[in-house]
Amino acid sequence: MAPELKVPLLEGRGATPAQTLGNILVSIVGTGVLGLPFAFRAAGWLAGALGVAAAGAATFYCMLLLLDCRDKLREQETEEDGLGDERRLNRGDGGNYTYGDLGERGFGPVGRYFTEAIIIIGQTGGSVAYLVFIGQNLSSVLPALSPPAVVLALLLPAEVALSFVRSLSALAPFSILADACTVLAVAAVVKEDVQLLAERGRPFAGRSAFAGLWGVPFACGVAVFCFEGFCLTLALEASMSNRGRFRPVLFQAIVGVTIVYISFGVCGYLAYGDDTRDIVTLNLPDNWSTAAVKVVLCVGLALTFAVMMYPIHEIVEARLLAPGGWVRRRCGGVVQRAALHLSRVAVVAALAAIACFVPAFGDFVAFVGSTVCALLSFVLPALFHLRFVGPTASPWARAVDYFLLLAGLVFAGHGMYTVLAPIYN
Template identity: 55%
Template sequence: MEATGSSLTPLIRRRGTAGEATVAQTLGNIVVSIVGTGVLGLPYAFRVAGWLAGSLGVAVAGASTYFCMLLLIQCRDRFEEHNDEEIDDATHIQSYGDLGAKAFGTRGRYLTEFLVLISQAGGAVAYLVFIGQNLSSLFANTNHSLISPSIFIFLLLLPLELSLSFIRSLSSIAPFSVFADTCNILAMAIVIKEDFQLFDRFPRERIAFNGTWGLPYAGGVAVFCFEGFSMTLSLEASMADKKKYRWVLLLAFIAITLIYVSFGIFGYLAYGDETKDIITLNLPNNLSAIATKVGLCIALAFTFPIMMHPIYEIVEMKLALIGWFQKLRCNARGERLVVQGARMLVLLILSITASSIPGFGSFISLVGSTLCALLSFVLPATFHLLLMGSNLKIWQRAVDYIILLIGLVFAGYGTYDALRDHITSS
């Protein structure tokens, strides 16, 4: 969800694909697939939880996500080794839904695909909220925003994305993902530069641990920032030497975790209680900050169709199962009109949802603590238990059950906390 380029490939792809990527190329691709706009919400999460609690939350989220990615690799490897002699294109595991089907049958496929669909939609909504709030901040005075973020979403973003939804080939849009990641790095660099300039006014009373209730919020944001499952096995398959993939993945996670922790601490120390849920909103409206915000918004607007690709794919796949739509197969123009209409309807729903989101930080924490937790922890642990079967040792089963239990509790509490905040604010 988090990565702009992660949506180009299914979660699991055939092992037979020839790999040519070097260690350095794979390392770079892993970083690109994970680091996204969620990182700009980390300083606010550190403000809510405290700098020490936030740091621990990011570290635990990173370690847990890395471990669960390895569980998925083990599941796929074990299944394909077991069926190596009789496997064909129809029996290969090629998607997260395929794993769900192997574990729980048709219902498992539907549940898994539903969670992927909703979580991906959550990431797309986060894009719209981020762009809308940053563009709105460009027209703000000292007291309030002159233009509502919703205006930008409906009058600027929605028409643009409706136009881009006509493009079927993602290869023409994919280069913008590189621009988006460059802008992300530039934004982080400018924010850290501003942070260092504020070092002399750092008060000593910055909070290290802001109570137990702040931990789930920071954990949700951290999980959202680390969500990159859709590239896990595709990147492994792309490597020339697949045996090194686990170590490359580990190196990438260590580096990303250190960057996240440093960025979160510096942002919180610089602005303290004034830290906003998108740290770029704390930047002054000088030339460099404006250029960064505009660059981020443009890049994300053009990589938004890549984020939407899995949603379009699932919707169109379900359409193909409907009887009246199947009759349109003999009418290519009618089929295209229905498919395009479905895409436009999805975009309209997501835009309406984004316009009703009060805060970027609260929203990504909700998505991270519920949907991302289910996809990143609960399902991998469950699939590992069921698909590996008797091959698991007692301690491996115990670890899977612990991950499963913690993931369910985390998702349940995240939902409760979000509903409680919504009811309180209402």
């Protein structure tokens, strides 16, 4: 059984609404936000805003679906063993479930393996995006380190060393630091945007509200990627001292983040127009303050890269040491520990190698968002809800589930097509 994904700022239970709000923001906000202006360039400022709003609303609704599935499973277990909620909490499990648990309860071991595989691929995509972002930004500040592969080669030993830290509590400050650096970068971009818009006088002149049909899926893919942290929904809710207040706190967080995303994307596109880069920090002027912002942001992301890798390492090691597994059967204690260390080195090195071949940050983020993130955020929650709650749900609720399921699959299929079609041609 794979370990539960943990809450970045608070492990265990007893979180207040304010702490939970902070956990949600840390879980959701990431580097993807700096690719939103480029997405708005592809779709148009109005189409991009509507796409981000739709992604935020759908994400919030699907998070509620996961909570409904968890509540249904609690009811079923209470009926099966006759334990009340208080006795269940005293027993120690609290009726908590991970994303993988839902897959196993609904579809057996295959459901768990598939769900965990999607989680690993999603975390891998986010981790690679971190490395691509760091490589491109540091290369723009220090041309001597160009191409970005040189930056990643120099960064690899430090990332390998951080991967040996096995305590999420020790890594959590790095995640907070990365979010603080992201806020700093967003503030620097907004400051530059406001100055450029003030100079232009007519901000919407020459800017497309709707740039074309094919740009909309691209913008939606970036938007879905920006609402990362979906797999932590159940853990975030379980961390609260008063779980009944989680839904309104979640609603406040999603609405606030959506407003910030739309504002940032619109302002960035209006400021730079067709010159908007896939990482908007690359549009900033070449001066010492911009260079400092980029370097600080990259340092923060490099330190928090280990947090992104944490679930991947945990799942990989759980499989290596599974009962009956090759490592457990053939290796002793010292060799087992060496194998675990080597697995971490191999995973980090493999992701760094993949990042060297990613041509563009924006295209990669849109691809991950429209494929893996769409499966995690829309398809699996709708499928689980139909499995657990569907028989007793209203026809309207089932219709929405089927719509999300089919729309998510079509969205993922389109994302795969946009990548594979040029290769085939």
